[in-house]
Amino acid sequence: MPLDKNGIAKRIAQELHNGYYVNLGIGIPTLVANFIPEGMEVILQSENGLLGIGPFPLKGEEDPDLINAGKQTITYIKGAAFFDSSTSFAMIRGGHIDLTVLGAFEVSEQGDISSWKIPGKMVKGMGGAMDLVASAKNIIVAMTHTDPKGNSKLIKSCTLPLTGVGCVKRIVTDLAVVDVTNDGFKLIERAPGVTVEEIASKTAGKLIIEGEIPEMAL
Amino acid sequence: MNKVVNDAKEAIRGIADNMTLMLGGFGLSGIPENCIAALVESDVKGLTCISNNAGVDEFGLGLLLKKHQIRKMISSYVGENAEFERQLLSGELEVELIPQGTLAERCRAGGAGIPAFFVPAGYGSEVADGKEIREFNGKMHLLEHALTADFAIVKAWKGDTHGNLIYRHTANNFNQAMATAGKITIAEVEELVPAGTLDPNQIHTPGIFVQRIFQASSLEKRIEFVTTRS
Numbered sequence: 001m002p003l004d005k006n007g008i009a010k011r012i013a014q015e016l017h018n019g020y021y022v023n024l025g026i027g028i029p030t031l032v033a034n035f036i037p038e039g040m041e042v043i044l045q046s047e048n049g050l051l052g053i054g055p056f057p058l059k060g061e062e063d064p065d066l067i068n069a070g071k072q073t074i075t076y077i078k079g080a081a082f083f084d085s086s087t088s089f090a091m092i093r094g095g096h097i098d099l100t101v102l103g104a105f106e107v108s109e110q111g112d113i114s115s116w117k118i119p120g121k122m123v124k125g126m127g128g129a130m131d132l133v134a135s136a137k138n139i140i141v142a143m144t145h146t147d148p149k150g151n152s153k154l155i156k157s158c159t160l161p162l163t164g165v166g167c168v169k170r171i172v173t174d175l176a177v178v179d180v181t182n183d184g185f186k187l188i189e190r191a192p193g194v195t196v197e198e199i200a201s202k203t204a205g206k207l208i209i210e211g212e213i214p215e216m217a218l
Numbered sequence: 219m220n221k222v223v224n225d226a227k228e229a230i231r232g233i234a235d236n237m238t239l240m241l242g243g244f245g246l247s248g249i250p251e252n253c254i255a256a257l258v259e260s261d262v263k264g265l266t267c268i269s270n271n272a273g274v275d276e277f278g279l280g281l282l283l284k285k286h287q288i289r290k291m292i293s294s295y296v297g298e299n300a301e302f303e304r305q306l307l308s309g310e311l312e313v314e315l316i317p318q319g320t321l322a323e324r325c326r327a328g329g330a331g332i333p334a335f336f337v338p339a340g341y342g343s344e345v346a347d348g349k350e351i352r353e354f355n356g357k358m359h360l361l362e363h364a365l366t367a368d369f370a371i372v373k374a375w376k377g378d379t380h381g382n383l384i385y386r387h388t389a390n391n392f393n394q395a396m397a398t399a400g401k402i403t404i405a406e407v408e409e410l411v412p413a414g415t416l417d418p419n420q421i422h423t424p425g426i427f428v429q430r431i432f433q434a435s436s437l438e439k440r441i442e443f444v445t446t447r448s
Contacts, residue, residue, distance in 0.1 A: 046388065047318065047319075048388050049244075049387075049388045050388050056445045062441060062444050064441045065248070065375075065388060066247075067247050067441075071247070072443045082387055082388060084322075084393070084394035085270070085319075085321075085390075085392050085395060086319075086323055086394070086395045089318065089319025089322050123296075123303075123306070123315075125296050126294060127317075128294070128318040130317035130339045130343060131317045131319030134339040134341060161344055162342050162344075164343065165341065165342030
């Protein structure tokens with residue numbers, strides 16, 4: 001069975017480590033916050049100026065001065081810090097963020113990513129995505145393996161306008177965990193009940209399959 | 219040293235057609251609502267607006283767009299605004315999209331007297347088109363130029379008569395960098411107090427950067443996406 005959005009988020013949460021500073025993008029990446037293991041301390045950064053994102057507020061406690069990068073109302077945790085946008089991107093550009101999780105339209109064998117523009121259809125802007133992918137030490141992409149029409153999103157080279165080049169390290173999809181290596185995509189894990197053949201047939205770029213591929217432990 | 223003006227209408231005096239403005243805010247958080255309303259009323263047009271976002275259809279910069287007062291937007295993300303998209307596709311509006319961190323740094327550099335700098339964001343993308351590229355420490359970087367504005371318009375939580383400003387929570391965002399980069403910087407504040415009232419240790423924007431300050435009135439502080447937990 002392919003994973004749902006929460007399943008993808010749950011698998012990505014296994015990549016977190018105690019003491020990590022993490023930037024989660026909009027969409028599936030945001031859900032990762034719901035699966036941080038009990039007892040693990042992870043500080044979430046919001047690029048509009050907060051280290052220490054807390055849960056969504058209770059009804060009636062929303063604060064217009066307290067939002068995340070998706071412009072949703074949020075809260076902050078004990079020990080949080082607020083700062084301006086240039087300081088926020090100093091954290092990002094300076095390599096102080098341990099892990100960045102973001103969505104994508106396409107990822108290439110070389111780790112190039114397209115995530116911000118579909119010519120003629122959607123031109124909303126890149127927001128902080130280009131800054132994040134250009135400087136993050138470790139980038140995980142969270143996305144479905146194929147688009148709604150069934151076309152593979154793991155491809156030889158990106159067809160849509162690029163967000164960054166050679167930056168993605170790992171991709172977690174509804175079907176698999178795939179690493180980007182010097183020799184192409186490498187299959188690391190498969191979603192429970194999903195076969196290696198299905199993953200291979202839905203991966204348009206070169207996919208390296210070595211030995212027995214374990215199922216994700218969720 | 220008293221920089222206090224009565225209201226937004228007085229604060230925006232001198233803003234003329236075809237000028238470049240910086241406007242603080244992220245989404246609808248921390249935007250200078252009173253000054254935007256005064257600009258709408260002023261009928262000034264042909265503006266180039268440097269702002270991370272472009273508001274929504276009925277609020278924020280969306281109000282200026284609706285009246286066709288903006289010729290060009292310089293932003294990082296302009297979703298959430300249908301009229302904006304319509305004007306962009308019809309060619310009525312010019313748009314320059316810039317990576318968010320680069321936009322913030324270009325404003326900061328403008329205020330700090332740094333004419334240009336190198337960043338990696340956008341390398342390999344269309345953002346790099348026409349820009350000088352150099353390798354530092356094994357990584358490719360783009361030359362980006364500073365931004366300044368005829369007027370920078372910011373919104374702060376507290377301010378004093380000397381123009382010292384304190385922002386609140388994530389409503390700081392672009393305000394702090396933009397406040398440094400205007401030839402004239404206007405601050406609208408929720409609470410205007412006499413100099414000497416604010417703790418000097420807590421000031422985000424020292425008053426030297428601010429030329430005009432006023433007490434904002436009837437702020438709506440609209441929330442774009444109310445999201446709650448049960």
